[in-house]
């Protein structure tokens with residue numbers, strides 16, 4: 001059976017001399033493994049459209065649970081990423097996160113469109129990288145079922161929290177005075193950071209970066225979203241370590 005779809009290449013492994021095995025987040029089939037025969041051959045028509053972080057129209061031949069690429073043409077190659085090492089490193093982290101968070105074979109168009117929006121933003125280079133990073137991390141966590149409960153203090157129910165504290169493991173927020181003593185995995189955050197997080201979890205996905213925040217707030221937001229993600233997932237990411245080693 002032939003399938004026409006669009007997909008973002010999350011991983012690309014060389015296979016034999018001239019072929020590639022791809023992990024692709026597609027708009028219709030979810031995350032799938034695709035073999036792209038001859039994609040590395042010199043002059044191959046699919047070389048560009050099957051490279052890492054290419055977003056392409058793809059025609060696949062599917063048989064049982066295997067997909068073979070028969071045709072591909074690139075829609076967007078995010079060229080701005082390819083000559084900016086830090087942007088490429090961050091894009092690689094996004095790809096590793098999507099690979100981790102997206103389920104195999106279950107369509108997840110929202111995760112794909114979040115990934116594309118964030119890669120466009122990185123490639124254009126107009127927004128601070130820390131803003132794109134925190135937006136991606138927090139929103140991807142929400143889409144994967146790890147949305148933190150940020151609307152009210154989970155102890156007293158107040159919405160306007162003067163001194164908010166985020167519980168990393170619990171995924172809830174509370175007033176500093178509502179919980180006594182320091183508990184492991186709790187991080188005090190400013191009300192402005194809480195406001196930005198509330199925006200990111202609840203906004204229309206296309207307007208994820210339409211909020212204003214000072215440099216200070218963005219720096220704290222970056223730390224908090226990253227810590228939340230790493231705590232909830234209980235693991236680290238080599239691509240994140242690499243990104244942090246060069247910025």
Ligand SMILES: [Zn+2]
Pocket residue numbers: 153154155156157158174175178
């Ligand atoms: Zn409270």
